[in-house]
Amino acid sequence: MHMNSAPHLLTEDRPEFERILDDALRHAHDRPDLASVGERLNLEQLRTMALNATALITAAAAAEYDHYVKARDELRAPEDPLSTRDSDPDPMTDAAAGSGAGVAAVVTVLAPVLAGASAAIFLIVGYLLQMLSPAPVFADTLVAAGWFFGAVTAASILVAAVALLIAALRNSSTQEPAVDEEEGLTEEVSRAREAWRHALLERGLLPFLRDALADPSVDPTSNRKPYRSSGRIPKVGYSGPDFASPNEGPVAGPRPTFTSPDFTSPDYGGPEHQPE
Structure with missing residues (x-):
């Protein structure tokens, strides 16, 4: 299944996002607000929905994530050669x-x-x-x-x-x-990393899981048609084509119109037959 990728989440941090998600799902039964896990949605379905909504979930902790990325880049950045040059103004x-x-x-x-x-x-x-x-x-x-x-x-x-x-x-x-x-x-x-993890869990993942469990339109066990959810909850699985009811006849569309060909009179012929 194709997963959406958050535009502001770096590739190297996606495994950390999935680890926090798996940890939250593993301890879902310990939280009263997530006690309904398994009634309509199981852990695998919730995980798929959360991965499809990565951009939406991580946006809740965007400020903490930006601070974490900046601090990490400063640690990885090499020493500025200009500062070294300024500290030694006389090379001779x-x-x-x-x-x-x-x-x-x-x-x-x-x-x-x-x-x-x-x-x-x-x-x-x-x-x-x-x-x-x-x-x-x-x-x-x-x-x-x-x-x-x-x-x-x-x-x-x-x-x-x-x-x-x-x-x-x-x-x-x-x-x-x-x-x-x-x-x-x-x-x-x-x-900075711990602050991002906490914000991602408390303001992103847990509210998303609560909304998914509380949304009655999210029903993957329905046999009538592939369910569709509204709001911030993405759908799980694949959606099939919409078929009309047997009682409803085929919708008649406009028929194509044809024009009859125009025939010339017998008085007109080709260039070799000029009218008298």
Whole structure:
């Protein structure tokens, strides 16, 4: 059966509409105003009628639905590039700062490695030369240089650890507001969704079901002719053609009229027979 689709109800929200409808029908016997379900109309017939009247039912909660859709679109919308551009009015300054930070990071990483390697080389060579007899004069210089680079290695490791800690704290502080903003938008969408569900049920579905059960013209069990409903209640099933009563004769319509052909007199002939 062809179902009508609401012009203001998005396709992605139609399953939610059907779920709310099914839940209302499932608990219909718990409501006194819907206690007559099954006497003239069963659950399947009511469901078909409600689906055919989707546009009418959802119009009762149009304001709540529009608010819900807007809140959901704001949550899904990506970050505006114009706002990012306004927050950084000088791209050259940002590029220079980024390059400076990159050089500092490279130096912070390489300094302990190079200093440690230099310290190890100078100390090994210096102590080996001191073992010779007689020891070269520059052996002590190499040992002193080795211990100097060892101190540089220790200082570089300390500086690198502090820099990593500061970077981690800075990143965590910049991420927290974004998380809070997203949570706020999610809560707003949830509230808007619940408001639409409540309005759809209380102002749309339940009044429609009550009207359908109370309308005496809605009688799908009638054997005389396919019933037709009036007002806001759509019909269920298919409507057949209207047949006239046996007592009523066929309605005579106007008969077609014919005109006799016009014959010419025998005095007139073709162009080869001219009258004398």
